[in-house]
Amino acid sequence: MDKKQVRISTEERHASPVPQDRARRPEAEGGEVLSCAPFYLPVAGEIELFEAAYESRMAVLLKGPTGCGKTRFVSYMAWRLKLGLYTVACHDDLTSSDLIGRFLIKGRETVWVDGPLTKAVRNGGICYMDEVVEARKDTTVVIHPLTDDRRALPIEKTGEELHAPNEFMLVVSYNPGYQHILKDLKASTRQRFVAIEFGYPEAEIETEIVEKESGIDRDGASKLVKIGRKMRTLTDSGLESAPGTRLLIHAATLITKGLPPKKACEAAIVLALTDDAELHKGLLDIVDAIFPPKAGLAPRG
Numbered sequence: 431m432d433k434k435q436v437r438i439s440t441e442e443r444h445a446s447p448v449p450q451d452r453a454r455r456p457e458a459e460g461g462e463v464l465s466c467a468p469f470y471l472p473v474a475g476e477i478e479l480f481e482a483a484y485e486s487r488m489a490v491l492l493k494g495p496t497g498c499g500k501t502r503f504v505s506y507m508a509w510r511l512k513l514g515l516y517t518v519a520c521h522d523d524l525t526s527s528d529l530i531g532r533f534l535i536k537g538r539e540t541v542w543v544d545g546p547l548t549k550a551v552r553n554g555g556i557c558y559m560d561e562v563v564e565a566r567k568d569t570t571v572v573i574h575p576l577t578d579d580r581r582a583l584p585i586e587k588t589g590e591e592l593h594a595p596n597e598f599m600l601v602v603s604y605n606p607g608y609q610h611i612l613k614d615l616k617a618s619t620r621q622r623f624v625a626i627e628f629g630y631p632e633a634e635i636e637t638e639i640v641e642k643e644s645g646i647d648r649d650g651a652s653k654l655v656k657i658g659r660k661m662r663t664l665t666d667s668g669l670e671s672a673p674g675t676r677l678l679i680h681a682a683t684l685i686t687k688g689l690p691p692k693k694a695c696e697a698a699i700v701l702a703l704t705d706d707a708e709l710h711k712g713l714l715d716i717v718d719a720i721f722p723p724k725a726g727l728a729p730r731g
């Protein structure tokens with residue numbers, strides 16, 4: 431990695447958090463380097479665990495429901511460890527060439543172009559494979575030699591074998607509840623990772639996250655967290671997925687833009703969770719109970 435690009439001074443390291451979007455600085459090599467601390471509230475010892483894994487050159491698997499902070503955590507850790515971040519959103523059609531690289535024709539020449547995994551191995555940095563089970567199994571095996579003592583990346587097409595520097599780390603995420611059983615991670619892949627489990631943060635912490643991320647007042651944030659917690663108990667009653675912190679932040683943001691809370695919750699939470707009319711009504715009842723129309727918070731007009 432170009433050390434000059436990622437060097438962050440002590441002052442910057444302790445700079446007050448700034449919104450994630452403003453902290454992003456795209457790098458020529460494709461790795462993202464954060465110059466300011468992304469806002470991240472630790473939940474349960476995950477920072478120490480991640481740091482210990484990094485120092486021990488171990489790969490990490492972040493496990494937990496969608497919208498509960500896995501991606502933000504990786505950004506925060508990349509900043510904290512002063513590493514570039516190469517994110518790959520995994521999907522059905524992801525091939526090993528998408529990860530490793532391919533020959534491309536440029537003008538009259540054929541040139542080799544590194545994929546994000548190769549860039550991270552060559553330059554050092556974190557390669558984050560988001561929703562790794564979405565990738566085809568033949569794609570996931572290319573990471574195997576990187577996750578054991580070899581820490582190697584063979585590139586068949588160029589005949590190279592790269593050896594990962596100490597600053598390279600492989601991080602993958604997956605959402606166990608959401609995946610189809612057929613799409614579960616193979617034991618031979620899974621057992622190569624140290625796992626960090628993510629759940630929904632405690633009410634107090636989640637309220638602070640919603641407040642900080644959206645700018646809503648404490649009372650509003652706390653009410654939205656109550657709604658989220660109540661809805662999370664309904665997954666046994668037919669609700670396919672529960673609302674993560676992300677949805678609560680979306681609703682809070684709409685409220686700060688002047689939308690009535692019920693409308694905001696319906697648009698950002700209820701409709702994101704279900705298409706079923708009955709469940710829709712049930713979820714809106716929860717919203718009504720916490721933002722009662724009588725309190726003057728009902729939609730105007």
Ligand code: ADP
Nearest residue numbers: 469470471496497498499500501502643675676
């Ligand atoms: P995931 O990757 O688990 O799907 P994200 O990391 O994208 O979820 O989290 C969704 C949003 O929730 C983030 O953009 C951030 O605003 C917020 N968030 C969740 N957990 C935290 C946390 N512990 N500290 C700060 N923000 C958080």
